Amino acid sequence: MKRLTLVAAVMLAFAGPVAAECYADYKAKRDEPLNLAYGVAQVSDANCSPSAAEGELAPRLASDGWTLLNVLSTFGPEGLEERKASASAADHFLRY
Numbered sequence: 001m002k003r004l005t006l007v008a009a010v011m012l013a014f015a016g017p018v019a020a021e022c023y024a025d026y027k028a029k030r031d032e033p034l035n036l037a038y039g040v041a042q043v044s045d046a047n048c049s050p051s052a053a054e055g056e057l058a059p060r061l062a063s064d065g066w067t068l069l070n071v072l073s074t075f076g077p078e079g080l081e082e083r084k085a086s087a088s089a090a091d092h093f094l095r096y
Helices: 002-015 050-062 077-084 087-092
Strands: 022-030 035-043 067-075
Touching: 022 050, 022 077, 035 050, 035 077, 035 087, 050 067
Parallel strands: none
Antiparallel strands: 022 035, 022 067
């Protein structure tokens, strides 16, 4: 019994945390000429709230000339297929 407990403890120690996946859907704009976009991006688990995701996404988008307008929501992998099917997200689906 002690061996079984020891083996279980070692397995748990090396298993580590299971990585969750977090995504955000957002709206952004680019000026001259005005271009509006809806997109989906993966964000870190630590930033899996709309307000925290804004802080992570704004610099990514800005590096390509986009201004983040707002993060609509954050969600797990279960929401990806629904958003991938959206024609409006096609060009910006997991791009940033």
